[in-house]
Amino acid sequence: MSAVELLALAASVSLLAGWRLYLVALVTGIAMKFGWIALPEHLQALGVLANYWVLAIAAVGTFAEFFADKIAWVDSAWDSIHTVIRPLGGALLSLAVVDAADPAWQVGSFLLGGGAAFLAHAGKAGARTLVNTSPEPFSNVIVSTAEDVATGGLLALAIANPIAAALIAFGLVLLSIWLVFAARRALRNLIDRINPPRTPAA
Numbered sequence: 001m002s003a004v005e006l007l008a009l010a011a012s013v014s015l016l017a018g019w020r021l022y023l024v025a026l027v028t029g030i031a032m033k034f035g036w037i038a039l040p041e042h043l044q045a046l047g048v049l050a051n052y053w054v055l056a057i058a059a060v061g062t063f064a065e066f067f068a069d070k071i072a073w074v075d076s077a078w079d080s081i082h083t084v085i086r087p088l089g090g091a092l093l094s095l096a097v098v099d100a101a102d103p104a105w106q107v108g109s110f111l112l113g114g115g116a117a118f119l120a121h122a123g124k125a126g127a128r129t130l131v132n133t134s135p136e137p138f139s140n141v142i143v144s145t146a147e148d149v150a151t152g153g154l155l156a157l158a159i160a161n162p163i164a165a166a167l168i169a170f171g172l173v174l175l176s177i178w179l180v181f182a183a184r185r186a187l188r189n190l191i192d193r194i195n196p197p198r199t200p201a202a
Helices: 003-015 021-033 041-050 052-068 070-095 101-133 136-159 162-194
Strands: none
Touching: 003 021, 003 070, 003 101, 003 136, 003 162, 021 041, 021 052, 021 070, 021 136, 041 052, 052 070, 070 101, 070 136, 101 136, 101 162, 136 162
16 A cells, blocks of 8 residues: 555544444454555554454454444443543554554654544544433434444445545544534533523513
8 A cells, every 4th residue: 555545544444443443443453364454564563453362352342332332321421431442542543554664653643543533532422412312212223323334334445445535534524523513512502492591680
């Protein structure tokens, strides 16, 4: 892969880790295991992602996250716990993908990967906070399943066509930013409707 393709792949993987860290780690590890993603020689230590034990843990995490994400209160708690875990995972995945002989590139990749994962996580958590307040369980299941399908599909595209993935990654950044502000605005409106500001008595 060219440098541009590797950066595109790293961006996509990091952003998707903000949605589904364990699924992304599992697929990335499998891709490294079978040589779909070539690991740079100076970063061979990160080949641990393709270790059978790590793959097994990622598979268990993927299974747990699949069901946790479908239950409103469990999803909210899960997102809170993963506010630190997902950005760190996204940073490590980005570092594993980018072939950076220069240490500055490695540091930049780590920081950008973590930032991208945090941005995607914040957008997801913000949007899901609104969905989780719905009294019926169906909307939460539908949105969660859509995230599962989108993550899996975009991961496959990122590995097969990194340039196309770069465009999608950019779109995901914009979508995440919009979701963060839209969720805050909608939540503020909901609070105002529940507790309208009191007008001073004449």
